[in-house]
Amino acid sequence: MTHTFILASASPRRRQLLAEAGYSFEVDPSDLIESEPLAGVAPAEYAADLAWRKARAVADRRKTGLILAADTVCAVGAEILNKPIDRDDAERMIRLQEGHDTEVITGLCLYRADRPEWLGAVEISVVRFRPLSDSERRSYLDSGRWEGKSGGYGVQDHDPFVTVAGGSFSNVVGLPMERLAELLAAHPNFMK
Numbered sequence: 740m741t742h743t744f745i746l747a748s749a750s751p752r753r754r755q756l757l758a759e760a761g762y763s764f765e766v767d768p769s770d771l772i773e774s775e776p777l778a779g780v781a782p783a784e785y786a787a788d789l790a791w792r793k794a795r796a797v798a799d800r801r802k803t804g805l806i807l808a809a810d811t812v813c814a815v816g817a818e819i820l821n822k823p824i825d826r827d828d829a830e831r832m833i834r835l836q837e838g839h840d841t842e843v844i845t846g847l848c849l850y851r852a853d854r855p856e857w858l859g860a861v862e863i864s865v866v867r868f869r870p871l872s873d874s875e876r877r878s879y880l881d882s883g884r885w886e887g888k889s890g891g892y893g894v895q896d897h898d899p900f901v902t903v904a905g906g907s908f909s910n911v912v913g914l915p916m917e918r919l920a921e922l923l924a925a926h927p928n929f930m931k
């Protein structure tokens with residue numbers, strides 16, 4: 740079964756995952772300015788809230804249609820890692836994650852602009868981050884592959900220092916495809 744979504748995202752990874760799974764959709768990014776997490780906010784709460792706000796921003800503009808939005812963050816303990824703002828920030832994030840099992844959390848929101856009604860979910864995967872030598876770290880940071888990616892890495896880029904040790908791979912890349920399919924199957928009336 741295919742569904743027509745409005746994908747409220749500028750992420751090429753989300754676009755690719757949805758297309759590969761055979762969903763029909765158009766792209767209309769939210770352009771939401773992502774606020775930094777407030778102290779004490781749990782990563783799952785933060786990601787779910789941002790996904791909802793991205794969906795809501797597009798729903799307000801479009802007035803009709805089924806909006807799909809997501810937000811992915813990495814977490815080391817309670818510390819939330821968003822997209823690095825520059826190379827130094829990427830280095831800070833990489834160093835924080837080295838030698839740890841980290842969590843990658845994606846908040847997902849399906850929002851019906853015409854009613855309005857929404858469904859939300861949060862998916863958590865575990866990523867194992869091995870320590871890097873100084874020269875490995877430097878050459879990785881020089882590569883710029885950290886740009887636009889939460890935590891400063893892309894598990895899909897096949898960098899040898901990160902592996903998914905638990906949970907969904909697509910969730911780490913930005914969209915938990917299994918969870919999306921479950922949500923749609925569990926709420927058939929939502930689609931009508």
Ligand SMILES: Cc1cn([C@H]2C[C@H](O)[C@@H](COP(=O)(O)OP(=O)(O)OP(=O)(O)O)O2)c(=O)[nH]c1=O
Nearest residue numbers: 748749750810811888889892893894911912913
């Ligand atoms: C951890 C990780 C994140 N990412 C990406 C997915 C997301 O594009 C990005 C997290 O930032 P997001 O704010 O979730 O998304 P975005 O700004 O790219 O796009 P939009 O808000 O318009 O939907 O990090 C990877 O590509 N690979 C990874 O391994």
